[in-house]
Amino acid sequence: xxxxFFAVELTDDVRNQxxxxxxxxxxxxxxxxxxxxxxxxxxxxxxxxxxxDVMHRIQEKMSAFSFKPAVITVSxxxxxxxxxxxxxxxxxxxxxxxxxxxxxxxxLLSSLGIAPEDRTFTPHVTLxxxxxxxxxxxxxxxxxxxxxxxxxxxxxxxxxxxTLTPRGPIYEDIMEIKA
Numbered sequence: 001x002x003x004x005f006f007a008v009e010l011t012d013d014v015r016n017q018x019x020x021x022x023x024x025x026x027x028x029x030x031x032x033x034x035x036x037x038x039x040x041x042x043x044x045x046x047x048x049x050x051x052x053d054v055m056h057r058i059q060e061k062m063s064a065f066s067f068k069p070a071v072i073t074v075s076x077x078x079x080x081x082x083x084x085x086x087x088x089x090x091x092x093x094x095x096x097x098x099x100x101x102x103x104x105x106x107x108l109l110s111s112l113g114i115a116p117e118d119r120t121f122t123p124h125v126t127l128x129x130x131x132x133x134x135x136x137x138x139x140x141x142x143x144x145x146x147x148x149x150x151x152x153x154x155x156x157x158x159x160x161x162x163t164l165t166p167r168g169p170i171y172e173d174i175m176e177i178k179a
Contacts, residue, residue, distance in 0.1 A: 002055050003162045004174065006044040006105060008154050010125065014074050015040055017149035018090065021077060022127055024144055025088060030137035032088070032128040039171060040125055042072075042092055044157060045105045045117060054112055059175050061108050062159060069179040070097035074125060074149035077141055086130050088141060090149055092123035097154065125149075155179040 010018070019037040026034065050058070072094040079085035092098075099121050106116035130137065159175040 001049045001051055002174075003049050003164070004047040004055065004058075005160055005162060006047070007041040007158050007160055008044060009156070009158060010040055010042070010074075011150070011152045014125075014149045014152055017074075017147065018125060018127055021090070021144050021147055021149075025128055025137065025140050028134060028136040028140040030130060030134040031132035032130050032137070033168075034128045035126055036168070039169065040127070041158075041171075042098075042123055042125055044098060044121075045102055045109075047109075047114065050114070054114070055174070057112050058109070058159070061112070062175060062177055065104075065108065065177055067101055067104070067157070067177075067179055068097075069153055069155040070094055071151055071153050072097070072123070073151050075147065077127070077144045077147055079130075079138065079141055080124075085133060085137075087126055088128040088130065088137070089124040089126050090147075092125060094123050094154075098123040101157070 015037045018040050022034040025032060072092055074090050074092050076091040078089060080087050080089055102121045110116060157177045158173055161172040161174050163170040
């Protein structure tokens with residue numbers, strides 16, 4: 001079994017901005033685990049645990065998948081959810097691109113017996129996971145809430161393997177899908 005997901009990699013400039021914001025958030029009294037900037041990404045579709053056979057069939061189907069590139073903007077920082085927040089994320093404006101891609105992926109994956117995602121797609125970059133919330137974190141988030149991380153063009157979607165370890169996730173590229 002393979003734990004897998006589709007994602008968009010961030011540019012170095014956007015990752016650097018993520019790291020700078022994380023440094024500010026770490027100054028709060030909350031206990032947070034920040035995502036390593038090298039691992040920061042936009043998750044398009046989480047697949048969960050899939051068998052090797054299904055993974056092979058996903059790769060076969062994805063070899064014929066096509067999509068149009070999109071320009072996105074990463075800006076703004078917020079707690080999610082607002083009540084009892086569990087993560088801090090950077091917002092992504094993609095003019096509906098991600099929602100369209102998720103619908104296309106769900107259609108393709110349903111033929112392989114993979115159920116569609118039951119949550120509405122909200123493009124974002126996870127910056128930190130909150131282990132213990134403190135109100136000082138909300139103050140820190142408000143201080144960087146208007147931050148602009150930058151624009152980037154999405155012309156590649158990655159199929160990735162996610163191995164969970166006590167030290168954090170290890171991501172491995174399985175397949176690159178070009179626009």
